[in-house]
Amino acid sequence: MRFCSLGSGSGGNSTLVEASQGITTTRVLIDAGFSERELSRRLARAGCTPADVDAIFITHEHGDHVGCSLAFARRHRIPLITSRGTWRAVGREEFDVGLLHLARGGEAIPLGDMELQPFAVPHDANEPLQLTLSDGLVRLGIVTDLGSAPADVAAALAGCRALLLECNHDEGMLRAGPYPPMLKRRILGSHGHLSNAAAADLLQRCRHTGLASVVAAHLSERNNTPALAQAALVQALGDAESDIRVAHPSLGIDWLALN
Secondary structure, three states: OEEEEEEEEOOEEEEEEEEEEOOEEEEEEEOOOOOHHHHHHHHHHOOOOHHHOOEEEOOOOOHHHHOOHHHHHHHHOOOEEEEHHHHHHHOOOOOOHHHEEEEOOOOOEEEOOEEEEEEEOOOOOOOOEEEEEEOOOOEEEEEOOOOOOOHHHHHHOOOOOEEEEEOOEOHHHHHHOOOOHHHHHHHHOOOOOOEHHHHHHHHHHHOOOOOOEEEEEOOOOOOOOHHHHHHHHHHHHOOOOOEEEEOEOOOEEEEEEOO
């Protein structure tokens, strides 16, 4: 199994995950927070076309995650997976419900050569879900857009070979920055976004000898820096020999193999 980020930040988020068993290959997009044209361009950069995508999983209804997903799924006849709450927020009458699969936290979703395991997270959206993905040998955890990480979130991410983990802001930069007080309170709240320190704490709770790669994602361009996010995660891992990278808002990260 392998994955790449097509871009991660307030301007849009999307992650492509691929698993192969023998001669078959399954690819799923986690979020599609761009225009159709831009998403197709970023897929091409990863060596894929819309026809290569077997499903789109939407974590929640915020624009930088849902993006063009409905139109893209409809145009290319790609199954769309999301929670009932997210569908209530974004659903359109013209969408072919035959393409829709409603997901629930804690209920596994078999998808070709992989299995998706969604789990609930605290975020200011309508039934947001993050998830882990497995090809039967290794697991990948994707967790962005959550304001806090209770024990059940850490438990859902236990045993992952790789993590794509939100490091949204440095708390000091956010508090001293130009955002209005109401927006600062939202970001800092229990249903807002993870700070570098909170992400490091979650990573420390998920740390194990099999964790090989960690990607810091969804960094705020005004309230964080790649160096600060990476330093926080390095400190959380201590002497563990894990590869730590930072997803660029425009370039994302290149393919990372888990096997």
